[in-house]
Amino acid sequence: MHEAVVIGGGPAGSRAAELLARDRDVLVLEEHRESGTPVECAGLVTDDVIGLSGVRPEILNVLYGANVFFPGGGRISVRSGWPKANLIDRADMDRKMAWKATDSGAEYRYNERYISHKVADRVTVESTNGAIECSLIIGADGHSSKVAMSLGTDNGPREYVRGFQMDVRRTYEEQDMINIRLGSEVAPGFFSWEIPFGEYVRVGLCASWSAGPPVGYMRALLKASGLEDAKVIKKYSGKIPLGGRPKTYGERLMLIGDAAGQVKPISGGGLYPAFRSADALKETADVSFGSGDFSTKAMSSYEKRWKAAVGGEMRNGYRLRKAYLKFDDEDFDRACRVASRESVRSVLDEISLDRPSSVVSQMRIRDMARFLPVVLRAIL
Numbered sequence: 035m036h037e038a039v040v041i042g043g044g045p046a047g048s049r050a051a052e053l054l055a056r057d058r059d060v061l062v063l064e065e066h067r068e069s070g071t072p073v074e075c076a077g078l079v080t081d082d083v084i085g086l087s088g089v090r091p092e093i094l095n096v097l098y099g100a101n102v103f104f105p106g107g108g109r110i111s112v113r114s115g116w117p118k119a120n121l122i123d124r125a126d127m128d129r130k131m132a133w134k135a136t137d138s139g140a141e142y143r144y145n146e147r148y149i150s151h152k153v154a155d156r157v158t159v160e161s162t163n164g165a166i167e168c169s170l171i172i173g174a175d176g177h178s179s180k181v182a183m184s185l186g187t188d189n190g191p192r193e194y195v196r197g198f199q200m201d202v203r204r205t206y207e208e209q210d211m212i213n214i215r216l217g218s219e220v221a222p223g224f225f226s227w228e229i230p231f232g233e234y235v236r237v238g239l240c241a242s243w244s245a246g247p248p249v250g251y252m253r254a255l256l257k258a259s260g261l262e263d264a265k266v267i268k269k270y271s272g273k274i275p276l277g278g279r280p281k282t283y284g285e286r287l288m289l290i291g292d293a294a295g296q297v298k299p300i301s302g303g304g305l306y307p308a309f310r311s312a313d314a315l316k317e318t319a320d321v322s323f324g325s326g327d328f329s330t331k332a333m334s335s336y337e338k339r340w341k342a343a344v345g346g347e348m349r350n351g352y353r354l355r356k357a358y359l360k361f362d363d364e365d366f367d368r369a370c371r372v373a374s375r376e377s378v379r380s381v382l383d384e385i386s387l388d389r390p391s392s393v394v395s396q397m398r399i400r401d402m403a404r405f406l407p408v409v410l411r412a413i414l
């Protein structure tokens with residue numbers, strides 16, 4: 035019998051496994067043949083995220099700001115005096131995090147899929163290789179988490195957005211800036227990105243679920259960015275849960291990462307909230323292993339802990355997202371005009387990528403209401 039079984043060997047599962055395995059017997063089940071494939075990520079992270087991951091992923095580029103392109107042809111450039119984000123090799127990060135968890139004592143079983151589990155005086159996990167018993171189950175099985183849905187069919191995220199991205203061969207002159215495009219033609223309900231890295235550009239977009247498959251907007255994006263004839267090297271797709279899940283814990287159970295809906299609603303970034311939540315998970319697990327109490331009530335302290343760390347950012351971010359969804363292309367263009375003002379620009383230049391809604395308190399409400407959602411997305 036294991037003390038904890040973690041479902042999913044992605045970054046959230048590996049970080050949780052690494053922390054738990056320092057003093058517990060931990061088993062990780064991963065359905066793929068290794069951690070890190072397939073990649074469903076643009077790979078844009080802050081230094082803080084790299085620090086929290088506990089590993090040094092390969093850094094493909096360092097970015098200082100963004101050029102934001104509006105539907106009517108307007109453009110704003112926001113540049114900081116210091117690095118805002120790193121473009122990392124996400125597969126490399128996931129692999130290294132799994133190795134680090136293994137070094138910490140966790141056992142990984144690849145090509146083994148979680149099917150279901152039952153809770154009594156212990157947890158019995160049913161996987162493609164049979165039954166496994168443990169005291170605690172951690173659901174880190176990503177955006178379409180089966181473990182999360184074991185808590186009820188109403189435990190889905192508020193919404194999903196879908197993403198599609200490609201690496202293409204093209205050398206952008208401006209290597210330290212991301213291009214962001216807004217508007218219904220290229221990315222309805224979200225935004226698009228072009229991230230340069232040497233001889234390549236990572237070009238992608240996310241769109242609201244109701245707008246249909248994101249690949250349908252790729253042609254317009256490639257045209258707008260002048261990448262129509264660039265050679266395609268790689269394609270990726272994926273979906274992002276936004277707005278959180280109603281419950282992130284149950285008896286002998288905690289959810290983490292996309293499985294818990296721990297994603298920044300403005301940018302779709304999931305790594306920062308997942309890593310911050312891993313500490314909360316470890317604290318709750320330690321208390322439960324100490325007392326032997328794995329009841330729903332005992333597990334509820336996990337949700338309180340992770341919400342104290344990142345819940346405010348997620349709540350505020352989702353409020354901004356709802357405002358953003360009301361924007362049409364003309365609103366974006368109006369926002370472009372407001373955001374061009376010097377008084378506003380100085381605040382935007384210093385915005386934090388991991389805590390973007392903190393800028394709200396620094397700005398006049400009238401201005402904020404008109405352009406903030408747009409520009410926050412742009413920075414991210």
Ligand SMILES: Cc1cc2nc3c(=O)[nH]c(=O)nc-3n(C[C@H](O)[C@H](O)[C@H](O)COP(=O)(O)OP(=O)(O)OC[C@H]3O[C@@H](n4cnc5c(N)ncnc54)[C@H](O)[C@@H]3O)c2cc1C
Nearest residue numbers: 042044045046065076077078148176197272291292304305
């Ligand atoms: C297009 C796109 C771009 C993104 N860009 C960024 C970005 O730039 N920065 C950022 O911070 N975030 C980004 N994200 C979000 C980020 O990728 C996720 O938040 C992150 O991967 C969540 O990590 P996780 O470990 O929770 O889930 P995952 O990375 O999805 O890992 C879950 C793991 O569980 C495994 N699994 C699933 N079901 C089972 C099962 N039944 N049994 C066993 N194993 C199972 C999967 O194989 C997978 O390895 C992006 C997402 C998309 C779609």
